[in-house]
Amino acid sequence: MSIQTVIADTNTKMNKAVDVAKEDMAAIRTGRAHPSMFAKIMVEYYGTLTPLSQLATIQVPEARTAMITPFDKGAITSIEKSIRESDLGVNPGEMAQ
Structure with a gap:
């Protein structure tokens, strides 16, 4: 597995984590x-x-x-x-x- 593949895979996973965090933050009662x-x-x-x-x-x-x-x-x-x-x-x- 090349470094570019690892970077692309990690980038995708991090973007998904950020999206989930945004959804969870939007549901916080303020x-x-x-x-x-x-x-x-x-x-x-x-x-x-x-x-x-x-x-x-x-x-x-x-x-x-x-x-x-x-x-x-x-x-x-x-x-x-x-x-x-x-x-x-x-x-x-x-x-x-």
Whole structure:
């Protein structure tokens, strides 16, 4: 194995480690809402676990408020359940439109 191969392999592994660290840092609770805090939430949607980001838009209009707007209104109950069961420690509530 040449030195160039070792350097390329090490560089790839280090970049992956940095990406994972960035994802983990984004999930740290700072007292402010951020869309990335919902990145790992999976929702059961028609019998399949689906990432929340594929089912809804996530906006943060205020520092302590996140607004999740599902593309399919029928998924609201499943989304609320997944958020409630996550370890985020947030309390979802449905807003009337």
